[in-house]
Every structure is written in structure tokens, then in C-alpha cells.
Amino acid sequence: MSAYHPDDMTLMNYAAGSCSIPESLAVAMHLCFCHDCRQHVKNLNHLGGALLETIKPASTDDEAFETLMSSLEPHDHSAPVKVKMEPTPNDRAIQHFTNPLLRYLPTSLADLPWQRQTKEISKFDLTSLVNVKGFQVALQKISAGAKVPKHTHKGFEYTVILSGGYSDELGVYHEGDFIARDASHKHSPTALQNEDCICLTVLNAPLKFTGWYRVLNPFMAWN
Incomplete structure (x- = not known):
């Protein structure tokens, strides 16, 4: 079972469908492995449904209805689409649950x-397949025992x-763990010795290398 999980606010946003597609993909991948978080999201969905049932529908005249429909229309078509990522059929690479990748x-x-x-x-x-502006999404493979140069983050990173x-x-960290990092963290991930590490990473800003590796920072800017 996973030892590191999304925080409660992240799971609430996921359940509410208010995460971006890249963020939802990261959470959904963690849910592939983590029964406890799947159950937590299920409970949040049930709670949201119960709360909706307690809301008394408001009566609307024609003008109010037009105002309501107008408020539901997107005004900024360039903004990321906020949807809940639904998993697709199971892949042999992920045996625990369905695989949204x-x-x-x-x-x-x-x-x-x-x-x-x-x-x-x-x-x-x-990144180009997920196609949401302002995010970088990738799979990373680190050879057994290899070390990623020490870095921090200009924004957040979900792994x-x-x-x-x-x-x-x-x-x-092991299979299924969800790791959140931001500008308050500096770290140098090192793959465990017994096998290669493959992970999904979602960033909303470039990495920022520290030490002498900082000479690489100008090459990390996004187009």
C-alpha cells in the first residue's frame, strides 16, 4: 500500500472535478495503487451528492434562466479545461487498478x-498529448542507483x-507513492539500487537546479 498520498485538499478538488487535467492524471494514477485514497474520494463524492440533495431548487423566470445559462458558459476558451480524469481499462503495467495513462x-x-x-x-x-497550457507532463525513467541533480521548483511538482x-x-518512496514538491523543497532523487525507477511527473513551472548544475537553468525555460 502507498505510504505517501495527496493531501485532503487535493483529493477534495479532484472529487469536485476542479483539478486541471494534468493534476487529475497524477491523482488518478495514485488511485490506481491506493485503496484508502480511492475510498476517500468515493466518500467525498457521496458527501457532495448528499449536500446537493439538501439544496432547495430556486424558482426561475425567463430572465433569471438566461442569466444562469450565461454564467455557465466559458468566457476564456484558452483556460485549461477543468475535468475529472476517468480511468480507462486496465493495463498490464499497472495491476492494482485501472490505468488512466x-x-x-x-x-x-x-x-x-x-x-x-x-x-x-x-x-x-x-505534454503535447495532454495539451494543457502551463503544465509539463512526462514519464521519467531513472536507472537503478542513478541520481538526479539537486534542484528545487519554481512552482509545484507532483510525482x-x-x-x-x-x-x-x-x-x-515506492510504487504508488504520490510526492508533492514546491519551492520550499530542495532534493536530489536517487533511484533505489534493485531496479529502474519509472514515474509520472507533473509540473506547472520549470525545475531550478542548485549548486554548479544551476548553469543548466537557462536551458530549462519552457517555450
């Missing part, structure tokens, strides 16, 4: 055309471990 992956995790970033770190970029695990200055 299936809608984005052209093949299994093992057969992906990984893009090598360093000798020991590879990436499969999902969900799909296989293997890694450690950093704040803990040790």
Missing part, C-alpha cells in the same frame, strides 16, 4: 521510445512512482 501511451511502458537525457535518465514527454522507487533528502 492508457489514453496517452502509444504502447506499454517497457516499449516506449524513451528519449535519453543523460546516460542514466530518460524521458517520455506527454507518482509507477515502478521501482527512489529516495531523497525527505524520505524513501
Whole structure:
């Protein structure tokens, strides 16, 4: 069972359908592994339904109805669509629950055309497939025992471990764990020694390397 989970506010936003698609994807992937969080989201959905049943419908005349319908129309078509990510049929790579990554992956995790970033770190970029402005979404593969350079974040980063695990200055993480990091954290993830670590990462701003690796920061800007 997962040891690290989304906080209550994140799960509430997910249940309410108010997370962005990339955020929802990260939470949904964690739910693939975590029975407790699935149950928590289920309870939140039931609670929301019960609260709706207690609200007395307001009577509306024609003018009020037009005003209501106008308020429901999106005014900024460039803004990220806020939807709850529904899982799709189960993939052999994720045995615990349904796998929402299936809608984005052209093949299994093992057969992906990984893009090598360093000798020991590879990436499969999902950003253009998820297609929500202001986010970077990717799968990262870190070879067993390899270390990611120490960095912090200009925004937030959600990481969900799909296989293997890694450690950093704040803990040790295994399959299914949901790790949230922001500008208050500095860390250097190191894959566990026994197998490669594959994880989903969602960022709303670029990484910021520290130490001598900071010379790479100008190359981290997003287009």
C-alpha cells in the first residue's frame, strides 16, 4: 500500500472535478495503487451528492434562466479545461487498478521510445498529448542507483512512482507513492539500487537546479 498520498485538499478538488487535467492524471494514477485514497474520494463524492440533495431548487423566470445559462458558459476558451480524469481499462503495467495513462501511451511502458537525457535518465514527454497550457507532463525513467541533480521548483511538482522507487533528502518512496514538491523543497532523487525507477511527473513551472548544475537553468525555460 502507498505510504505517501495527496493531501485532503487535493483529493477534495479532484472529487469536485476542479483539478486541471494534468493534476487529475497524477491523482488518478495514485488511485490506481491506493485503496484508502480511492475510498476517500468515493466518500467525498457521496458527501457532495448528499449536500446537493439538501439544496432547495430556486424558482426561475425567463430572465433569471438566461442569466444562469450565461454564467455557465466559458468566457476564456484558452483556460485549461477543468475535468475529472476517468480511468480507462486496465493495463498490464499497472495491476492494482485501472490505468488512466492508457489514453496517452502509444504502447506499454517497457516499449516506449524513451528519449535519453543523460546516460542514466530518460524521458517520455506527454505534454503535447495532454495539451494543457502551463503544465509539463512526462514519464521519467531513472536507472537503478542513478541520481538526479539537486534542484528545487519554481512552482509545484507532483510525482507518482509507477515502478521501482527512489529516495531523497525527505524520505524513501515506492510504487504508488504520490510526492508533492514546491519551492520550499530542495532534493536530489536517487533511484533505489534493485531496479529502474519509472514515474509520472507533473509540473506547472520549470525545475531550478542548485549548486554548479544551476548553469543548466537557462536551458530549462519552457517555450
